[in-house]
Amino acid sequence: MTNKIRYFIANWKMYGDLGSLKSIKNVIKFSRLSKSKKFKIIYCPPYTLLSDFVDTLKKSSIETGAQNIHENYDFGAHTGFINSKMLKNLGVKYVIIGHSENRTLGEDHKQINKKILSAIKSKLNVIFCIGETSFQRKNKKTNIILKKQIMNGLKGIGKKCKIIVAYEPVWSIGTGVVPNNLELEKNIKFIKSIISKKFNNYKILYGGSVSPNNIKKLNMIDLLDGYLIGGASQSSKNLLI
Ligand code: PEP
Numbered sequence: 001m002t003n004k005i006r007y008f009i010a011n012w013k014m015y016g017d018l019g020s021l022k023s024i025k026n027v028i029k030f031s032r033l034s035k036s037k038k039f040k041i042i043y044c045p046p047y048t049l050l051s052d053f054v055d056t057l058k059k060s061s062i063e064t065g066a067q068n069i070h071e072n073y074d075f076g077a078h079t080g081f082i083n084s085k086m087l088k089n090l091g092v093k094y095v096i097i098g099h100s101e102n103r104t105l106g107e108d109h110k111q112i113n114k115k116i117l118s119a120i121k122s123k124l125n126v127i128f129c130i131g132e133t134s135f136q137r138k139n140k141k142t143n144i145i146l147k148k149q150i151m152n153g154l155k156g157i158g159k160k161c162k163i164i165v166a167y168e169p170v171w172s173i174g175t176g177v178v179p180n181n182l183e184l185e186k187n188i189k190f191i192k193s194i195i196s197k198k199f200n201n202y203k204i205l206y207g208g209s210v211s212p213n214n215i216k217k218l219n220m221i222d223l224l225d226g227y228l229i230g231g232a233s234q235s236s237k238n239l240l241i
Helices: 018-033 047-057 084-090 109-121 134-138 142-153 181-198
Strands: 006-011 039-044 063-066 094-097 125-130 162-167 201-207 226-229
Touching: 006 094, 006 162, 006 201, 018 039, 018 047, 039 094, 047 063, 047 084, 084 109, 094 109, 109 125, 109 142, 125 142, 134 142, 142 181, 162 181, 181 201
Parallel strands: 006 039, 006 226, 039 063, 063 094, 094 125, 125 162, 162 201, 201 226
Antiparallel strands: none
16 A cells, blocks of 8 residues: 555535535544545535535535536526536535536536536536446447547646546446456556646546445555545445545
């Protein structure tokens, strides 16, 4: 295990209400008391809780992120949507873009790229999700898919921008199945080989069924800068793996 700071990003998806704020109190306490400052915690709750999270976390080292944005930077007639400027104005620091659950709903490379450009313009930190499906993996298309997602999603983004890439194999999200370390390391190396040519400042995370059961093994991969955690992040006990 390395000495570097590891990210723990909690993706709460469409879960949580005002009562859930109680559960983050333990995490705040933990981050205050912990002597090792080798972690960075970011909560991405649903939009309805963003303001409360920003407020509750403001005196801690924990930061808040959103789970998506509209692709347009400018305000406009888009019922039900939120843009990067609105999040920035609220005190949100991060945004997840390109999550496979949104790609499945039809979000394409072009929209993802526009969202990333908009987020950067608003000075939000981007958590860019990529990953292959089980079908693509079986057909040995993983590298082709990952490269396509990276090249299209990050088109036109300056070398100096900070990018967090979350490698999330679609077949691993919410299934309890995690790639073995050999496969994961190979894919992370591949992602790094592309990203390192495009950016000076980047992090590469893994996401997909991370839990207290597999974190020790995953931590053995030095190349990893942390985790994007869905299901397990709902419980403060599990997030502090
Ligand atoms: C996710 O959806 O970003 C995710 C990683 O989910 P889970 O941890 O539940 O697989």
